[in-house]
Amino acid sequence: MNKLITFFSIIIFISGCNDEPKKEKFSYKRVQENTEIRDVKSVNDVTINSTDQMLFDRSVIKVKSGEPVNLTLNHTGQIAKEFMGHNFVLLKEGTDVDDFAQRAMVAKDSDYIPVGDETYAYTKMLGGGESDSITFDSPEPGTYIYLCTFPGHYQVMRGEFIVE
Numbered sequence: 783m784n785k786l787i788t789f790f791s792i793i794i795f796i797s798g799c800n801d802e803p804k805k806e807k808f809s810y811k812r813v814q815e816n817t818e819i820r821d822v823k824s825v826n827d828v829t830i831n832s833t834d835q836m837l838f839d840r841s842v843i844k845v846k847s848g849e850p851v852n853l854t855l856n857h858t859g860q861i862a863k864e865f866m867g868h869n870f871v872l873l874k875e876g877t878d879v880d881d882f883a884q885r886a887m888v889a890k891d892s893d894y895i896p897v898g899d900e901t902y903a904y905t906k907m908l909g910g911g912e913s914d915s916i917t918f919d920s921p922e923p924g925t926y927i928y929l930c931t932f933p934g935h936y937q938v939m940r941g942e943f944i945v946e
């Protein structure tokens with residue numbers, strides 16, 4: 783009988799010991815998961831550069847849906863805004879890009895943003911050496927067009943904004 787009791791208390795002791803490390807492992811995993819979530823958020827911190835050569839340095843931007851997007855546009859050139867202005871304009875789904883860009887071209891008074899409700903977000907028009915940062919809610923998952931609306935730029939300065 784005594785042996786049996788000893789046997790069971792050893793089992794209880796062993797399983798009691800096993801519980802401890804399991805709990806520690808679990809809480810360690812939780813911490814790791816939280817770190818991953820923080821990394822995912824940084825995907826929505828977007829930087830895009832534009833140049834005196836009339837180019838964006840990215841043709842595809844990917845972000846996560848359901849989280850705000852922090853976007854910074856840099857004009858890394860030196861030419862003034864009047865001659866080599868750049869902006870970042872994100873168009874809503876279904877917008878006729880050519881029609882929008884042609885109306886934008888003559889909207890000088892409003893920084894080349896035409897009247898209407900066709901944009902999700904846009905930056906200021908920048909000259910060489912300038913930057914602008916904007917924050918906006920990411921649209922529904924899908925593929926959207928972004929462009930620069932300075933006259934004559936959009937056919938080269940455009941890309942895909944993919945929300946996953």
Ligand code: CU
Pocket residue numbers: 836866867868869930931932935939
């Ligand atoms: Cu431009």
